[in-house]
Each structure stands twice: as C-alpha cells, then as structure tokens.
Amino acid sequence: MMHLEEMTAAVELGRTGEREAARTQLTALWEACDDPQTRCAIAHYLADVQDETEDELSWDLRALEDVEDDGWLPSLHLNLADDYRRLSQTQLAEDHLSIARGLLSGVPEGAYGDLIRSGVVHVAEALAAGSVRRLETNPSS
Template sequence: MMHLEEITAAVELGRSGDREAARIRLTALWEECDDRQTRCAIAHYLADVQDDTEDELFWDLRALEVVEDAGWLPSLHLNLADDYRRLARTQEAEEHLYAARANLPELPEGAYGDLIRSGVQHVADALAAGSVHRLETNPSS
C-alpha cells in the first residue's frame, strides 16, 4: 500500500519548481499503485506538473477514468474544461464545464470548495471570451 507521504513529497517537488522530478516520481507511483482512488489523486497531481496542455489533458483524463469518490468530480471536470479550452476544443470544454457545475453540490463549504467554485467561474469567463491562454489560477502555472 502506498503512503500518502510519498505522494505529498512528489507533489512538493513540483510546487517547489522541480516539475521534472515530480513527474518522474509521480509516474513511478502511478505504475506501482493498484488502488483506484490513489491512482486518481496521482493522475490529478501529474496533470498539474505537465508542461504541455496535451500531456495535462492525458493525465486529467486518466484521473477521471479511475475516480470513485464523487467529491473529486467538480475539480476533475473543471481541469478538463480548462484543458479543452486551452486546446480550443470549445464543445468539449463546455461539456466538462457543465459537468463541473452539476457536481458543485458535492463540494464542502470552505477554502477548497470556494477555490473550485471560483475556478469554474474563471474558466467560464475565459471560455466566453474565447481565450486559450493559461489562467493565472491554473495549478499548472
């Protein structure tokens, strides 16, 4: 069984600026793990340390494929909406934005829920404006 500390350490590598080391470690953890929920978390974090939007989309889709906890759905769909928006794939962006909004009731009150709710609004505004640029609020920034 994988330890949360290993995942946290790998995520911290990315947050401290060593995105390549974070990708390597998180990919190794992904390959070692057989628990769907842990794989969801790893893929979710792997998406955040990608330099290319197509690679980010790949990992966000992997996270959605293995998700079991509905609490992850608003964030996963938000990330996918933003990926597709940046790739100028408007229809898919709109579909995932709709799914993110539909799952907002799953979010807890507080900072995390507020972050995702505001992210939905930021992506919706950017999509409406036709922007394909990475948002400052994107965790991959």
C-alpha cells in the same frame, strides 16, 4: 492511502518548481500502484506538473477513469474543461464545465470549495472570451 508520504513529497516538489522531478516521482508511484482511488489522486497531481496541455489532458482523463470517490469529480471536470478550452475544443470544454457546475452543490464550504467555485467562474470567463491562455489560477502555472 498507499504511498501518501511519497505522493505528498512529489506534489511539494512540483509546487516549488521542480516539475520534472515531481513528474518522475509521481509517474513511478502511479505505475507501482494498483488502487484506483490512489491512482486517481496521483494522475490528478501528475496533470498539474505537465508542461504541455495535451499531456495535462491525458493525465486528467486517466484520473477520471480511476475515480471512485465522487468528491473528486467537480475538480476533475473543471480541469478537463480548462484543458479542452486551452486546446480550442470549445464544445468539450463547455460540456465538462457544465458537469462541474452541476456538481457544485456537493462541494463543501471552505478553501477547497472556494477554489473549485472560483475555478468554474474563471474557466467560464476565459471560455466566453475565447481565451486559450493558461489561467494564472491554474495549478499547473
């Protein structure tokens, strides 16, 4: 994958709290990349280092536009459901949560699958409770 080392380093910056540096590096990679699948991955990670929910939503939508590998879809729809939930756009949140649920049968067993399955539960619970708070389990936290 093009820019894999740079992308990995930028994602790690975000995970260690250097969100602005991560945003800058990931944005530069996204602008320089013309491969849709790589752009999808970069946009997906860029969403996680945004400070505002509206910006996170924008990057999650860009990731969805560039998706070519169906394996990304459960996570992307889960993130969109959570974005819309936090923006009090309940119907859109429910729509994307429904899509994410429908894709769970294709999610592999293991840590990634467990993360997606538990994320669906957490977003559904928050949505049912009317919460618009960022979940502690959100990668953007």
